[in-house]
Amino acid sequence: MRSPVRQPFPIALLTDFGYRDHYAGVMKGVIAGIAPGATLIDLTHGIPPQSVTAGAIALRESWRYFPRGTVFVAVVDPGVGTDRRPLAIETLAGCRLVGPDNGLLFPAADQAGIARIVELTAPRYRLRHLSSTFHGRDIFAPAAAYLWKGTRIDSLGPRVDKLATLHLERPVESDREISGTVMYIDGYGNLVTNIDRAGIDRLSARFSGRRLWVKILRVTPLPITNTYGEAPKGAPLATFGSFELLEVAIRDGSAAKRFAAQPGTPVKVRVS
Numbered sequence: 001m002r003s004p005v006r007q008p009f010p011i012a013l014l015t016d017f018g019y020r021d022h023y024a025g026v027m028k029g030v031i032a033g034i035a036p037g038a039t040l041i042d043l044t045h046g047i048p049p050q051s052v053t054a055g056a057i058a059l060r061e062s063w064r065y066f067p068r069g070t071v072f073v074a075v076v077d078p079g080v081g082t083d084r085r086p087l088a089i090e091t092l093a094g095c096r097l098v099g100p101d102n103g104l105l106f107p108a109a110d111q112a113g114i115a116r117i118v119e120l121t122a123p124r125y126r127l128r129h130l131s132s133t134f135h136g137r138d139i140f141a142p143a144a145a146y147l148w149k150g151t152r153i154d155s156l157g158p159r160v161d162k163l164a165t166l167h168l169e170r171p172v173e174s175d176r177e178i179s180g181t182v183m184y185i186d187g188y189g190n191l192v193t194n195i196d197r198a199g200i201d202r203l204s205a206r207f208s209g210r211r212l213w214v215k216i217l218r219v220t221p222l223p224i225t226n227t228y229g230e231a232p233k234g235a236p237l238a239t240f241g242s243f244e245l246l247e248v249a250i251r252d253g254s255a256a257k258r259f260a261a262q263p264g265t266p267v268k269v270r271v272s
Helices: 023-034 052-060 106-112 135-149 197-206 255-259
Strands: 011-015 040-044 071-075 086-091 096-100 114-119 177-185 191-196 212-216 236-240 245-250 266-271
Touching: 011 023, 011 052, 011 135, 023 040, 023 135, 040 052, 052 071, 052 106, 052 177, 071 135, 086 106, 086 135, 096 106, 096 135, 106 114, 177 197, 191 197, 191 255, 191 266, 197 212, 197 245, 197 266, 212 245, 236 255, 245 255, 245 266
Parallel strands: 011 040, 011 071, 071 096
Antiparallel strands: 086 096, 086 114, 177 191, 177 266, 191 245, 212 266, 236 245
């Protein structure tokens, strides 16, 4: 009996399907039927329902930590069944991205460098019967499995010139202040902003020796700490998380619940 093909890279799945229903498991079953040797990694199935922006951020912050060749299947697809296109993208960095053309793939593809894009139309590389509500199972999972097995991306469908963009809001820097927003809330309730460390460093360099404070809603301005543990239990804090973005958190608690914050909530960094 011939052993299944094994590749030195996995297929990684990112969806908003959650962990209650069978949807993510069925996608894995389709992949296993086509590529039984594939290693499957659940990047997450906990993206907030229909939040294309949250899915795009999670994918953008993850792809570079996987082996070259990894196939990412990203499905946050409120437009499933409409005329939005199903795509596969080959990147200059070596990873492949499969998912809907709704902006979800753009931030990761833009960082990794786009080599080519195809629309997933070839009947041979999708399931025979297509549901209008479950392209993750019928189109995206088969495409990922065939890519993992070595099928050329051009075999999956015709090339297209561009994909839908999703430009995340940038902070606004002035002489004494950076104005940003919450753009992502993780499972701990930490409020991840769009203010990066480089922007903070520029502001700090202009006012050497002056302390910077973070202001969100009606909360007393917060100093920037190095770790969560520098704050007392239950106290709010500001720090840089693994995204290298400024975040507002509660030591051993949820800042999202405490402050009733959500994506789009304003955050400012000011010189003392």
